[in-house]
């Protein structure tokens with residue numbers, strides 16, 4: 423099968439010219455270049471994300487020396503080069519695209535879950551080390567057979583029949599991250615696990631224990647970047663994979679409903695952390711610490727998850743309609759916003775939801791107009807007294823007792839040591855409102 427016309431139709435013209443040029447330079451060196459990986463699969467599927475130009479990263483395999491070829495290409499173009507001599511790979515970064523060039527290689531696994539031992543090989547070797555038949559196809563970029571599909575594992579047929587198939591029975595034991603990848607592609611594409619693949623996946627699920635926390639977390643992050651990650655989570659639960667990562671993880675209707683609501687918030691940057699915080703919402707503190715240790719989660723995400731559970735225990739305090747804005751603020755100010763958002767999504771009480779949203783959208787941004795310098799000019803001595811004044815001003819602003827700078831100045835002046843009171847008394851100190859933790 424020749425895919426030349428499809429390539430021309432789906433890939434942006436400047437990118438095409440670039441890969442043809444690279445292939446031409448390779449030919450002069452007696453080498454061949456192939457397009458590989460997800461892009462071949464998506465080209466065959468006619469995936470619209472290719473056409474809209476959302477996808478600018480391409481994987482190329484070089485039968486030859488990928489690093490030397492990339493160096494040569496970088497010398498004659500605007501590309502930034504990042505070479506990994508040890509792995510025989512190089513990245514060429516252009517303004518709008520990234521090309522990953524890899525020397526065709528053979529891989530062997532010394533033991534399950536270990537990183538593979540790598541040796542130069544042919545394109546066939548390189549395709550054989552891949553995860554699934556639908557990801558193990560290549561397209562030739564050489565002038566002599568430009569666009570020719572190379573499909574030794576019948577990926578095209580599996581695409582047609584909607585099947586996820588591993589390439590050999592040891593695939594999941596070699597690299598158990600493929601268990602998570604299999605389910606991710608299955609759900610993304612609406613496919614099925616091929617019968618033997620499904621059997622081996624279930625048999626080899628315990629091999630996930632051989633995978634480092636960072637690699638498991640990376641695969642979970644990829645799942646959480648899918649359009650509907652809840653489908654993957656639910657299926658992982660059905661297959662008995664989730665408990666292997668943590669016995670407390672669930673893929674039930676609650677997760678499905680809350681994940682859907684997260685997306686409706688339209689906060690794409692926060693999506694993965696919100697999903698993580700929802701995933702651990704039913705955990706005990708101990709379960710969470712085990713999860714954090716297993717996945718080696720980065721400090722900020724760990725904090726967001728811990729805050730989520732801590733705040734969950736304090737939600738009853740927020741279930742009072744009469745709470746003042748300042749009281750809400752002091753209850754919530756120390757928590758990661760993602761933890762507050764997660765609790766807003768998780769809570770069934772409209773009062774709690776309202777208070778959490780008020781904090782997120784308004785209260786956390788409230789600032790006094792006067793700062794320490796201005797207070798000094800008004801005669802407030804620096805030190806603890808000034809801290810108290812600033813806190814009083816902030817609280818009054820939160821509660822709508824002051825709104826303009828003049829209001830704040832009046833309130834601040836009442837704290838001056840020589841304040842006599844103009845027919846009134848000094849406002850009460852608000853230092854009672856200590857932070858929650």
Ligand code: ATP
Pocket residue numbers: 458459460461481551552553554557558597599600
């Ligand atoms: P997408 O980005 O759409 O999920 P992709 O196929 O481009 O798909 P990558 O994770 O970028 O996904 O991987 C590129 C290719 O590398 C895959 O198509 C597959 O051939 C191979 N690959 C990635 N991870 C593994 C793995 N754990 N085992 C074997 N091959 C893998």
